[in-house]
Amino acid sequence: MKATVSIIILTALFLWGVPSGLAQSTRPPVDSAATTGRIRAMREQMARNQEITQVDYGRMLSALGISNPRPGRDPNNPDAGRIPNYDELSANPYVHYPDPLVTFDGKKVRNAKIWKKVRRPEIVEYYEKEIYGRIPANVPAVNWKVLSEEKMNMGGIECIYRVLSGAVDNSSFPGIEVNIYASIVFPENAVNVPVVIDFSFMAGKPSPIAVSFGPAPAKPKESWQMQVLKRGWAAATLIPTSIQADGGHGLTSGIIGLCNKGRDRSPEDWGALRAWGWGASKLIDYFEGEKAFDATKVALEGVSRYGKATLVAMAFDERIAAAFVSSSGKGGAAPWRRNCGEVLENLTGSGEYHWMAGNFLRYGTDPLTADDLKVDQHCLIALCAPRPCLISSGRFDADKWQDIMGMFMMSAKASPVYELLGAKGLGTDVLPMMDEGLMDGQLAFRQHSGGHESGPNWPFFLDFFQKNVVERK
Numbered sequence: 513m514k515a516t517v518s519i520i521i522l523t524a525l526f527l528w529g530v531p532s533g534l535a536q537s538t539r540p541p542v543d544s545a546a547t548t549g550r551i552r553a554m555r556e557q558m559a560r561n562q563e564i565t566q567v568d569y570g571r572m573l574s575a576l577g578i579s580n581p582r583p584g585r586d587p588n589n590p591d592a593g594r595i596p597n598y599d600e601l602s603a604n605p606y607v608h609y610p611d612p613l614v615t616f617d618g619k620k621v622r623n624a625k626i627w628k629k630v631r632r633p634e635i636v637e638y639y640e641k642e643i644y645g646r647i648p649a650n651v652p653a654v655n656w657k658v659l660s661e662e663k664m665n666m667g668g669i670e671c672i673y674r675v676l677s678g679a680v681d682n683s684s685f686p687g688i689e690v691n692i693y694a695s696i697v698f699p700e701n702a703v704n705v706p707v708v709i710d711f712s713f714m715a716g717k718p719s720p721i722a723v724s725f726g727p728a729p730a731k732p733k734e735s736w737q738m739q740v741l742k743r744g745w746a747a748a749t750l751i752p753t754s755i756q757a758d759g760g761h762g763l764t765s766g767i768i769g770l771c772n773k774g775r776d777r778s779p780e781d782w783g784a785l786r787a788w789g790w791g792a793s794k795l796i797d798y799f800e801g802e803k804a805f806d807a808t809k810v811a812l813e814g815v816s817r818y819g820k821a822t823l824v825a826m827a828f829d830e831r832i833a834a835a836f837v838s839s840s841g842k843g844g845a846a847p848w849r850r851n852c853g854e855v856l857e858n859l860t861g862s863g864e865y866h867w868m869a870g871n872f873l874r875y876g877t878d879p880l881t882a883d884d885l886k887v888d889q890h891c892l893i894a895l896c897a898p899r900p901c902l903i904s905s906g907r908f909d910a911d912k913w914q915d916i917m918g919m920f921m922m923s924a925k926a927s928p929v930y931e932l933l934g935a936k937g938l939g940t941d942v943l944p945m946m947d948e949g950l951m952d953g954q955l956a957f958r959q960h961s962g963g964h965e966s967g968p969n970w971p972f973f974l975d976f977f978q979k980n981v982v983e984r985k
């Protein structure tokens with residue numbers, strides 16, 4: 513009722529010409545025909561992408577000799593009995609989690625040497641073959657260029673804003689071009705400064721003021737870039753979709769398509785999460801060649817799907833010194849074996865399978881289930897050990913699709929590997945309260961009281977990075 517009244521009042525005001533001041537302002541009038549045209553074109557593009565995705569998905573299923581993948585959970589489809597589960601009593605259908613410190617052939621890993629020589633490589637191999645796919649041997653070189661550079665003042669700090677483009681050598685298949693888009697803001701006269709990279713949904717010049725979404729009582733007012741600059745470091749933004757599109761329709765283009773010379777993926781080929789992680793590694797290559805930055809002190813951060821990519825990147829590239837894995841959920845820090853919020857079958861469905869290797873689709877199709885995987889995500893977190901890694905989430909009721917309890921469980925179960933390698937894990941298996949981080953070790957966990965975002969946890973991560981990497985002796 514209230515909404516109807518407001519609409520009537522607004523319409524009346526508009527008709528009576530109250531906003532006529534707008535017409536005299538410098539804002540150009542909205543060209544409604546052009547806008548409608550744009551929207552129609554975007555809809556058509558999305559429909560075409562959907563069709564291409566369905567064809568690609570079907571092709572991958574037949575390459576694997578499977579059909580009828582089980583459907584994922586869907587909060588909008590309660591009728592089909594697919595509503596997500598949030599009841600802890602039924603969230604753990606499987607009792608057994610593989611022990612990260614026991615090899616696949618049953619031997620206990622008793623020291624760091626066996627972890628590094630035997631156990632770590634076999635877990636890496638398993639993740640590459642069955643879950644995220646491999647970076648191809650023929651992946652071409654990236655040639656970084658400065659697209660533009662300008663001086664700017666960010667909240668009183670004189671700094672340089674540089675926009676970069678990483679052109680991937682496409683001489684083997686000129687039909688596909690890949691230009692990785694990144695930017696970096698750093699203090700003027702910076703020499704050898706640590707860098708924090710954010711896998712970002714948005715490109716553009718940083719602002720000193722925070723943009724933050726969702727309910728959160730205690731959000732920092734400064735943007736993460738401002739917080740980084742104030743510590744004297746550099747803040748980089750990397751746009752994952754410039755590396756690989758976020759959809760099944762894009763698998764024959766982007767870096768995955770280029771390596772396959774435009775052909776379809778085979779089941780062991782990499783998915784988008786691995787490709788995005790590869791892009792972060794290439795940006796670190798760039799830092800290695802620049803005096804302004806210290807490539808041994810690079811942290812990576814991402815939220816949600818980019819939280820997943822952050823954890824994947826950190827697990828595989830040991831040059832990444834620290835990670836801020838934010839609201840990563842299934843495919844990130846949450847266990848495949850839990851039935852809480854999103855489930856494995858969502859990631860083997862046509863909307864998300866492109867993040868994964870094709871082989872992974874088998875686990876979402878009878879007779880295989882999550883319980884047939886020889887690892888769970890504590891093993892992925894363990895691949896980051898002993899490097900500092902913060903697993904974080906929003907509030908239990910505002911970020912529940914990501915399975916907060918599950919992410920905590922996986923961090924607790926990865927802790928023995930941190931300890932074996934001489935670092936400190938969580939030190940408890942009791943979920944801490946909101947806004948009470950377990951931040952003393954090198955593996956850390958913090959649930960903030962905001963929503964599905966990293967905003968409120970930034971200051972805590974930056975302290976953690978400072979203590980464990982920047983000031984490390």
Ligand code: GCU
Nearest residue numbers: 816817818840841842854858
């Ligand atoms: C969807 C998806 C999640 C993902 C999220 C995001 O909700 O199911 O796995 O984390 O999108 O990236 O925002």
